[in-house]
Amino acid sequence: MNATFPQALLQRAKNEGEKVALREKDFGIWNEYTYANFLEQVKLLALGFKKLGFKRGEKLAIIGDNRPEWIFSELAAQSLGGVSVGIYQESLPAEISYILNDSDATFVVVEDQEQVDKILEIKDEIPNVKWVVYYDDRGMRNYNIDNLLFFKEVQEKGTILANEEPELFESELSLGSWEDISIFSYTSGTTGNPKATMLTYKNLFEMAKNLSSIDPLEPSDQYLSFLPLAWIGEQMMSMAMGLYNGITINFPEEPTTVLENIREIGPHLMFSPPRIYEDMLSRFQVRIQDASWLKRKFYEWCLPIGEKVADAHLNNLPVSFGTKFIYKIADYFMFSAIRDHFGLLRMRRAYTGGAPLGPDVFRFFHSIGVNIKSIYGQTEVSGIAIVHRDGDIKIDSVGVPLPGTEVKISDEGEILIKSASVCKGYYKNEKSTKDTIEDGWLHTGDAGHLDEKGHLYIIDRVKDVIRLDTGEMFSPQFIENKLKFSPYIKEAVAIGRGKPYVVAIINIDMENVGRYAEKNQITYTTYTDLSSKPEVLELIQKQVNEINPTLPEKARIKKFVLLYKELDADDEELTRTKKVRRQFVAKKYEDLIEGLYSSNDQINVEGRIRYRDGKEQIIRTTLRVIALPEGEGAA
Secondary structure: OOOHHHHHHHHHHHOOOOOEEEEEEEEOOEEEEEEEHHHHHHHHHHHHHOOOOOOOOOOOEEEEEOHHHHHHHHHHHHHHHOEEEEEOOOOOHHHHHHHHHHHHHEEEOOHHHHHHHHHHHOOOHOOOOEEEOOOOOOOOOOOOOEEEHHHHHHHHHHHHHHHHHHHHHHHHHHHHOOOOOOEEEEOOOOOOOOOEEEEEHHHHHHHHHHHHOOOOOOOOEEEEEOOOOHHHHHHHHHHHHHHHHEEEEEOOOOHHHHHHHHHHHOOOEEEOOHHHHHHHHHHHHHHHHHHOOOHHHHHHHHHHHHHHHHHHHHHHOOOOOHHHHHHHHHHHHHHHOOOOOOOOOOEEEEEEEEOOOOHHHHHHHHHOOEEEEEEEHHHOOEEEEEEOOOOOOOOOOOOOOOOEEEEEOOOOOOOEEEOOOOEEEOOHHHHHHHHHEEEEEEEEEEEEOOOOOOEEEEEEOOOOEEEOOOOOOEHHHHHHHHHOOOOOEEEEEEEEEEEEEEEEEEEOOHHHHHHHHHOOOOOOOOOOHHOOOHHHHHHHHHHHHHHHHOOOHHEEEEEEEEEEOOOOOHHHOOOOOEOOOOOHHHHOOHHHHHHOOOOOOOOEEEEEEEEOOOOOOOOOOOOOOOOOOHHHOOO
16 A cells, blocks of 8 residues: 555545444444545644644644544644654653654644643743644633634634635645655653654555455454554554554543443454553453352363363464363353453454563463464554464464564574564654664664574563573563562562562552452552551462462562552653653662662652642652562572
8 A cells, every 4th residue: 555644544535435434432422434524524624734834744743542533633734744743641741842842843732621731831841833722622611822723623724725725635645655754653761761753654554564464354343442542553553554454443432441342342353562451351350259159160160171272272282172162162151251241252363562461361361262462563663563373373472573574683682673664763863763773674672582483582671681690681571470460460570680689569459459458358548558558468478479489490589569659650660651661660769679688677768759730749658578488489
């Protein structure tokens, strides 16, 4: 498809104008946009931007939840030869200011009053921004600001221009080339400020073509767009795969209703980082514990059957007729009901990427009949370069390269990738571009290896691999994923570089631990209070004791603490895609980490908690160090 995104939309509107392209749930009702409606919305908005002075090559930033207006705004800017810049909706004003200035954005489209207020807070810091457009007008009645416009007002200006120059829109579209920059997708910024990755239409459509060649989609397929559209993973699916295959993109009512909307839609395709699948499993584990005795017993009978079939599939082994027959019974009475509860009954492929999915979670979903597959990619390679093939899934690997993709391992053990989907580089950052892309090869920064059948295995970020003072090396992510399989552990950070043994900082899962506390009549007030309860410490110690024997002996956790707060992107401890910023966490909690390697059984800490309104609170508390018995956690 040698076209830009708006050119692809125009072609679909001409060929299948009455087909439903987008659906959004609002006030309990699903509102539909056919391709013809979709194109008209984009056209009027683009011409409105043109009337306001938007020029070819300019940048338009978008901040908000997943809504059709987000898509309309991106395509409208691209229709005029502009570049779309996505910004995460949870971003703080300082983060927004950085990206707007770094990208040279001249127009900003935001969702609502909250985002408008953020822009107004930094208005003196963003001199390049000419216009701010909002598409949810609740609470906006008294905002009389010269360069602030309602979304529909811009479209009304576009309607006037469309009547004056009927051929203008398609004329502008014809000037676009698939070699043009389509989006700036900002990297997660785990080690510093995020960088604007310049991706072309060719990069994104080549990825869509290659993925679709091995995992074809049907035009009737449904997809739920719920991950931030500022993230390359959602651009990959909602925009590139959506326009390439003509599938229907659905938008949830609210971010909080995602799991409910998945159940309602029953999508055929899903892409999510591990946390969504982990959350599904955690909720299910708690529900099955609360189920009736009969249901629990039947589930306990069915589960080994599912695991036996899953293990056969994951190891490419045959399944006997008898096992298949018993599995059909278990599936009819139990597994299909679980899939239906999750909303995965029609799911053909569920992709996971962005971080490793724990093998236990992987095995669980395959045991209930969900075809979950790992992918590997980065922002710099349009989101995906490696994927499991149907029928060739190795649980510890991330799959084999897409067609047209070359992968090799450098002498230092770094994964290198070459394909038509590798980005043009970083905007206004030639040094990083040269360091990252050499002779067409993308230096991923990840350590890994290939097996004899071409499967790629990820160890960890090259810079994050832990080497103990005894010389042993291992991946902290591997340990953390094992811990997060527990429904009571939400986040974990494994530490050990240059140290004699491994320790961990753990976040409890407030919802599941809170339910446990209520069930056991443990009173608590806040997260800090709950995480300090002796019964909760015992609960987590039991979880770690069960997990430790599954780890390599030298990688077992010897001590841990329950952190007094959740790791948070607003506190710069996580990226906006929920990856731990290890170097920042190690520095911020340096005293806490030193305490874990001392002989003390308690650590006095003083920390700051920053709230979304900008206010800060100082917390002074004492954390108990849990030292695991020699037989359980010692190295």
